Amino acid sequence: CSTPELSFLVRYKQCSCGIMVTASHNPPSDNAVKVYWSTGGQILPPHDQAIIERVMNVQEIRREDFQTAVGDGRVVICTEESNAAFVQAVVALRLPGPRDLKVIYSPLHGVGASAVCPVLQADGFTDVEVFELHREPNGQFPNVPGHVSNPENPKVFEAIIERAREINADLILATDPDADRMGCAAPLTLAADAPWATLTGNQLGSLLVDFVLENMSGLTPDHYLVKTLVTSEMIRRIGESYGVRTYGDLLVGFKWIGGTMDDVGPDRFVLGLEESHGYLMGQHVRDKDGAVACMLMAELAAAAKAAGKSVHEKLDDLYWQHGYHSEAQVNLFMEGSEGMTRIKALMQLVREKPPSTLAGMKVAAVRDYGSGQRRVTGGQVEPLVGPTGDMVMLDLAEPGNYVAVRPSGTEPKVKFYTFAFVPAEHLADLEQTKVDVQQRLEQLETELRALADQV
Known part of the structure; x- marks a missing residue:
């Protein structure tokens, strides 16, 4: 089953915990465990530390025959029951609107078809084709470029787009192998010969937030969205336009979003999202859910089609209303013990001696989530409200433009997140703005790579 289905199962059966063995979109050699607490959220x-300490103190691992345990009732297989209840819980979240849409879905050699396909069918989407080359569950990901089934990677969609053109599909949806993240490709316009393009995690999140809020009734100031610090601030701006709150001072990882749901209370929760293509609507789980994300994206695309627009054109409408937002990532791998030393040195350099300018913009302040301080250029130091973690953010002089830096928690690399923003009132030519902002992001990448070369 998928990881969101395990989160659901923990809550549905009132379990003490849940354990999933998965490498997600990585090869089998990267297999590890995801551990879920009784809330259905990751620990x-x-x-987390208490579990690690217990594991490190284990003196003996006892083995039991699986079939014997099933026979005497110590292991109970409830896959069919739980999966049916999961699909029912997801479909209960459907929003009204048209369902005239031709969809291609790819599970990227993972388990997503068992959840996504019945959800789409039950929601009224009857014209759904599973992309044949990616249908078979296979941890080697044989038919995916680079053998990495990551829906963030546009190359994953190239072969699917060819098929979409052949059958005149309207939308491509894909989930990563454990089906907790969703990626998407769509034509730029509704013209028959229109080129196709993928959407980033932030773009999909912005579209979904606006679509869900637009179709919800009875919104109050107590309703809220949840996002991480490295997810686009466009989410907050869209939320504000509908009069709802956004909790956005969260470290990277959907576990913090699930934790916020429980801390604040789930009854007024609208949507949780992160830039790495993780989305959640509803209270049925406490983790990102590729099935509910696919359902909402199909509903959104069908509504846009009925209005004579592509999802890309719908996104442009949001830019005109809320300003143009664009983001990028720079991943710098630093492997081995020497790499670990370089990562620490780079984080120290960004904290203590950040560049004075980036892409022609003055670095106005440094937010250090490790020390809990915000240092304004010129020396003033003030407390930083937010979580504690190994991340630094550089605020640039133009509001809405900033850089986040953090070491990866799972791979030997440093991640730079770059954010650019042009207010709606400054937009005259959206297409030219896109070109100008892309050049800005490329300049930021060049200068950040040069900064990393100093260590």
Whole structure:
């Protein structure tokens, strides 16, 4: 089953915990465990460290025959029951609107078809084709470029787009192998010969937030969105236009979004999202859910089609209303013990001696989430409200433009997140703005790579 289905199962059966063995979009050699607490969310402090300490103190691992355990009732297989209840819980979240849409869905050699396909069918989407080359569950990901089934990667969609053109599809949806993240490609316009393009995690999140809020009734100031610090601030701006709050001072990882749901209370929760293509609507799980994301994206695309627009054109409408937002990532791999030393040195350099300018913009302040301080250029130091973690953010002089830097928690690399923003009132030519902002992001990447070369 998928990871969101395990989160659901923990809550549905009132389990003490849940354990999933998965490498997600990575090869089998990267297999590890995701551990879910009784809330259905991935473990948070202090439980994470306590579990690690218990594991490190294990003296013996006892083995039991699986079939014997099933026979005497110590293992109960409830896959069919739980999966049916999961699909029912997801479909209960459907929003009204047209369902005239031709969809190609790819599970990227993972398990997503068992959840996504019945959800789309039950929601009224009857014209759904599973992309044949990616249908078979296979941890080697044989038919995916680079053998990495990551829906963030536009190359993953190239072969699917060819098929979409052949059958005149309207939308491509894909989930990563454990089906907790969603990626998407769509034609730029509704013209028959229109070129296709993928959408980033932030773009999909912005579209979904606006679509869900537009179709919800009874919104109050107590309703809220949840996002991470490295997810686009366009989410907050869209939320504000509908009068709802956004909790956005969260470290990277959907576990913090699930934890916020429980801390604030789930009854007024609208949507949780992160830039790495993780989305959640509803209270049925406490983790990102590729099935509900696919359902909402299909509904959104069908509504846009009925209005004579592509999802890309719908996104442009949001830019005109809320300003143009664009983001990029720079991943710098630093492997081995020497790489670990370089990563620490780079984080120290960004904290203590950040560049004075980036892409022609003055670095106005440094937000250090490790020390809990915000240092304004010129020396003033003030407390930083937010979580504690190994991340630094550089605020640039133009509001809405900034850079986040953090070491990866799972791979030997440093991640730079770059954010650009042009207010709606400054937009005259959207297409030219896109070109100008792309050049800005490329300049930021060049200068950040040069900064990393100093260590």
